[in-house]
Amino acid sequence: MLRHGRHLRRTPGKGPPVNVELTGIHRSFGKNKAVDGVSLELDTGVFGLLGPNGAGKTSLLRMLATVLPPSSGEIRLLERDPRHPAARREIRRRLGYLPQNLGYYPSFTVVEFIEYFALLKEMPSAAVPKAVAVAVERVDLGAKAKAKLRTLSGGMLRRVGIAQAIVNDPDLLLLDEPTAGLDPEQRVQFRALLRSLGEAATVIVSTHLVEDVGAACTEVALMSAGEVVFRGTPGELTARGAGHGVGDAPLERGYSAVLSAARS
């Protein structure tokens, strides 16, 4: 899924599709460097993005969601250049995005909200009702399908957000803190959903929760101060913590060890 240090373009038609291709991405807000020289190539699978607050995870996801352009560097998504309006529109049709702060319309029902964004993603209108029903069931909100969003708990709203992100069966799925507010049982089920989705799509999950990465992700990157300071499998991250780092779980020790090394 993740190819370390390789940024060469592939010959068209050969090898698996590269759904995400980042080359030297920088993003600044004033003098603050949010993302500083990130290069990645990703195809299908579940990719975990770890890091402390302010590491640049959300800015990177927003750039991948075509909400925020980079200050410099190149992005190619689904083998298209999002700088061109027509290509950006096609990317957005095949994109699923769960922002960190999901805004919602309180007077909408669950089904109305998911349907609204399915239509804004330009899904064929005939396919929308079934896609909405499937998405609602996948996040186990069938009993609340006709409930107004203002009546739902935080965890349920998060699941609504996940449902709208997957309603168009996206080829590129971006989830920013998707398990925030979910109870332990729902988180376990959500990880299974991630694995299922990652079989056919590129799924990028930004999270603080190391155990989510260990359970669901095939590859992981750790960001610190806008840079990717580690790339590898969860097993490789765990190995970095052997004899070092702090934390209750082996993966947490790997996380803290890499982070400490990056900061020192």
Add this chain to the structure above:
Amino acid sequence: MIFPNEPGLPVSAHDSPDGVDLGRVWTSVATEVWRRHPGWLERTAARVLRSPGLARALVTAPSLLLPWLISTVVVFGAGALITLGPGQPAVWLVAPAVAAVGIAFSYGPGIDPAWELSSSCAVSDRMVLLTRAVAVFALNAVLGLLASVASGAAAALTFGWLLPMTAVSALALAAAVAARSAVVGAGAGVAAWVITVLASQTVSGQLTASVTNAHAYLPYLAVAACCATAVIYAVRPERGLQ
């Protein structure tokens, strides 16, 4: 959550003793039960706009529809009463300010709760704003013409009203987006319009000069164009509004 091999199918659904795929049956039932049937207006808009998404956004207008309807009723109700009294078309003096408030509360980061999500969708958020604003102005134009006929005022007055309304609304929108505050935008729009009305009255001696003076039409258009440019600049992707 349900995570079988096929989406939407309860795990137990595959184990039906009769070989019936209960998962598929349930999905079909849920699809029909939860299906929303668009009204004639939405279906017509979808055909005209060639976009079911844009049509849905138009008829939904989550942050705009109710305030706009209330504003329209209040403006025309109050205007009709006032016009029937002293004969002054005072409604045209109130309407631009009300429209400015409505527009200021309808669009932009920090105002639309689902702004970020909308910005990642194929249907452009600016297109949604444009369609909604055009719909509001078109319907208000029709209502204005009807009110003009009913009150005996000239239809040209409606034209003279819509131009300043466009300018004031654009100013309110620009201020709201730049300040990321609907209140600031609404305040700027209302303040600018009050100043315009008072200044016109001082110069001409007529209260309604700001909507009846044809020489003001071009400046109104210029203000609207400048403010539209400011909005486009403020929400351009390179700025990276958060």
